[in-house]
Amino acid sequence: MTEKSSPLSGKGGVNWLSPDTFAKSLRADFRFAPHNALLMIGIFLVGLIVHLNRYSFSEEAVAIMLGSAVAFVGLLRLFQIWETIVVCGTLDGLMIYLILRPESDVLLITLALALLIAPSIQIAYQWEKAVLLRFGRFKGLRKPGLFILMPVIDKVAEFVDQRIRVSDFSAETTLTGDTVPVSVDAIAFWMVWDAEKAVLEVEKFEQAVILSAQTALRNAIGRYDLAVLLSERDRLGEEIQQVLDDKTSAWGITTQAVEIRDIIIPQGLEDAMSRQAQAERERQSRIILGTAETEIAEKFAKASENYQDNPVALHLRAMNMVYEGLRQKGSMIIVPSSAVETMGLGALGGLTAFDKEIPGKSEAGKATLPEAGSARDAEEGAD
Numbered sequence: 429m430t431e432k433s434s435p436l437s438g439k440g441g442v443n444w445l446s447p448d449t450f451a452k453s454l455r456a457d458f459r460f461a462p463h464n465a466l467l468m469i470g471i472f473l474v475g476l477i478v479h480l481n482r483y484s485f486s487e488e489a490v491a492i493m494l495g496s497a498v499a500f501v502g503l504l505r506l507f508q509i510w511e512t513i514v515v516c517g518t519l520d521g522l523m524i525y526l527i528l529r530p531e532s533d534v535l536l537i538t539l540a541l542a543l544l545i546a547p548s549i550q551i552a553y554q555w556e557k558a559v560l561l562r563f564g565r566f567k568g569l570r571k572p573g574l575f576i577l578m579p580v581i582d583k584v585a586e587f588v589d590q591r592i593r594v595s596d597f598s599a600e601t602t603l604t605g606d607t608v609p610v611s612v613d614a615i616a617f618w619m620v621w622d623a624e625k626a627v628l629e630v631e632k633f634e635q636a637v638i639l640s641a642q643t644a645l646r647n648a649i650g651r652y653d654l655a656v657l658l659s660e661r662d663r664l665g666e667e668i669q670q671v672l673d674d675k676t677s678a679w680g681i682t683t684q685a686v687e688i689r690d691i692i693i694p695q696g697l698e699d700a701m702s703r704q705a706q707a708e709r710e711r712q713s714r715i716i717l718g719t720a721e722t723e724i725a726e727k728f729a730k731a732s733e734n735y736q737d738n739p740v741a742l743h744l745r746a747m748n749m750v751y752e753g754l755r756q757k758g759s760m761i762i763v764p765s766s767a768v769e770t771m772g773l774g775a776l777g778g779l780t781a782f783d784k785e786i787p788g789k790s791e792a793g794k795a796t797l798p799e800a801g802s803a804r805d806a807e808e809g810a811d
Contacts, residue, residue, distance in 0.1 A: 467545070478538075479493075489535065548579055556587045559624060559628070560575075602650065608693065619681070625679055636676075
């Protein structure tokens with residue numbers, strides 16, 4: 429995990445123009461925020477007004493004081509250390525004395541007050557705790573709100589954010605238990621519960637947490653097969669969280685959860701697994717179809733027991749099936765010849781076909797069929 433830095437960024441990618449920026453290098457002594465800049469400019473203006481009321485108006489005095497105010501605000505914004513105040517303040521005071529003497533007393537006092545008081549008023553936000561050092565030794569923690577530094581001898585080692593943090597980490601091209609190379613992305617939720625331990629016992633606790641999480645992730649991947657990694661992400665995350673929390677608890681840091689975001693496998697293996705899954709689904713569908721056929725055959729066998737000794741029921745069932753088929757226009761039904769003979773379907777089908785073949789017959793013509801039938805019946809009766 430690397431952080432990109434810009435020309436306005438310092439060590440660790442810190443943006444110096446951000447209002448809440450605190451120099452996170454070992455040489456940072458305080459946080460020069462907007463309220464510090466306003467306080468410094470205000471002290472310079474008050475001193476200038478007092479000077480102009482006491483002495484005659486001087487353009488040089490106005491230019492020097494306003495220029496000093498702007499210059500020191502910019503310098504302390506970039507270099508948040510007491511050395512900047514001591515060195516630059518001494519040079520500026522010497523310049524004021526050489527240019528404006530003997531009328532430089534008020535301006536020199538103003539310069540000293542502005543450089544010592546303005547950086548000493550510090551603010552810790554609600555979610556922060558400030559680790560205070562005095563003469564290099566731990567003095568205590570400062571709670572959220574205003575607090576005052578002793579000029580030059582006090583130093584804020586770090587403003588520690590005690591909110592829950594989210595850090596992403598990854599393990600690239602790591603072999604699983606069955607020697608499959610995978611890349612895993614994960615995120616960790618952690619927080620600092622003891623700012624003193626986190627700052628005084630670990631050089632860069634945030635980086636230490638991320639590196640420890642990466643190591644735990646790689647170890648966990650090496651113990652499990654690919655199938656387990658893909659199916660039991662929660663189990664893997666819980667194991668990493670437990671290992672990480674055991675390590676970071678001694679630093680005043682607790683790891684609340686670890687979640688696996690993505691598991692990337694080689695493309696060739698992914699295609700093979702896709703084909704395997706497709707074949708498995710095909711096998712399951714064939715098994716289901718065969719099971720359905722077996723159940724249907726069992727049902728037919730059970731139904732045949734009811735028709736075996738009851739030809740009338742079988743006859744009625746066959747007639748119902750034919751009737752249902754004939755209801756659909758343009759349908760074709762194939763039935764056994766024995767069923768045709770027993771149900772008289774041949775004569776019925778012939779009459780139906782004959783009727784469809786000569787649809788233009790008149791009513792008189794249609795009436796000849798019953799008459800012909802009557803005549804035939806009469807002849808049979810005479811015989």
